[in-house]
Amino acid sequence: MTISERVKNINPSQTLTITAQALKMKREGKKVISFAAGEPNFDTPENIKKEAISAINQGFTRYTASSGIIELKEAVVEKLKKDNKVEYKPSEIIISNGAKQCLFNAILTLCNPGDEVLLPIPCWVSYTEQIKFAQAVPIFINTRQEEVFKLSAAQVEEKITSRTKLLILNSPNNPTGAVYEEEELKKITQLLLKYNIYCICDEIYEKLVYDNAKHLSIASLSDEIKEKIITINGVSKSYAMTGWRIGYAAGPEEVVSGMSKIQDHSTSNPNSIAQK
Ligand SMILES: Cc1ncc(COP(=O)(O)O)c(C=O)c1O
Structure with a gap:
């Protein structure tokens, strides 16, 4: 074989x-x-389609900078500041072929073989396989219906070992719909700082919250915690652009430049037309 x-x-x-x-x-x-x-039940908005058609007509159809065009990085910086109350520089942003590639790049950048990655379950299917691809070890933490499928800090602390490198938090969560609140996130951040653990926060469903739920970005909680967080997001779900393949990540410059190296040698830039 x-x-x-x-x-x-x-x-x-x-x-x-x-x-x-x-x-x-x-x-x-x-x-x-x-x-x-997870396909949204509405169509890609007309203004977005028009921009893409105009990008084609203007010949914006070549390779771009591998980690994304500067205008889009600046737009992401603005978005994160306005919607998520976190300040980043364009050099701390990468644009990839969907949030999925951002996650892949981030896990591969942070994990050495044998590192442990804490993963609350039930979870979206690709996290486990991406962790295994990095030859790291997924450490599953069960969340329970009685606790509206949310992880407690105590559950996290129980699973931490000297090999723990990373926690993957997906809020709002696919498939459970759980949305973490400020107090819950604060308790988790204390552990991340205490044990020097990174956290990948997948916020791809941030706009799909219901009732009184409010999405909060963990990176916005303090400057200190921001250094431990890689925020992942993208346009697939919020703007019904699943086929356009645009996702982005924000995090410490060292991590983001590691992610860019992987992208340079695997896919190069995400779709030029979709970046416009
Ligand atoms: C939790 C979660 N993260 C990431 C993704 C990937 O999204 P993208 O289309 O941006 O690659 C999905 C897609 O279903 C998802 O459910």
């Missing part, structure tokens, strides 16, 4: 497998409601 151990160890994406199955069944004329991939 010629396939590497690294790849043998990884499972295919169940979400993408079920999505493909649902499409096949639809083509066969079957009535299907797919709960697989």
Whole structure:
């Protein structure tokens, strides 16, 4: 067998497998409601489509800077300041082919083989496989329905060892819908600082909150904690742009430049037209 151990160890994406199955069944004329991939139930807004068409007409169809165009990085800086109350410089931002690639770059940048990554479950399917790809070890932490699927600081502390490198927090959460509140996040940040652990915060569903839930970015809690956080977000869910493949990450410059190196040698820039 010629396939590497690294790849043998990884499972295919169940979400993408079920999505493909649902499409096949639809083509066969079957009535299907797919709960697989998180596709918004509205279309990409017209002004966004017009900008993309104009980018094509203006010939903006070549390679761009690998980590994204400066105008988009500046727009992300503005967005994070306005919506999330966190201040970053453009050099602390990377634009990738979806939040998925940002996550992949970040996990690979931070983890050495054997490092432990704390992962609250149930969780989105790709985290586990990306951790395994980095030859790190996912350490699952069960969240319970009685606690509205939220992780407590005590549960986190219980799982910390000398190998713990990273916590992955997804709020608002896919699939549970859990949204962490300020006090809960503060308790978790105290542990991150105490044990010197990084945290990847996947905020891709930040605009899809319901009832009285309010999304809060963990990086906004203090300048000290910001140094330990890699915030991941993107346009897929908020703007119904899943096919455009634009995600972004914000974090300490050293981490972001590590992520850029991986991107330089794997995909290069995300889609030029979609960056406009
Ligand atoms: C929790 C979570 N993070 C990240 C992603 C990836 O999003 P993108 O389309 O930006 O790669 C998804 C997609 O379903 C998701 O559910």
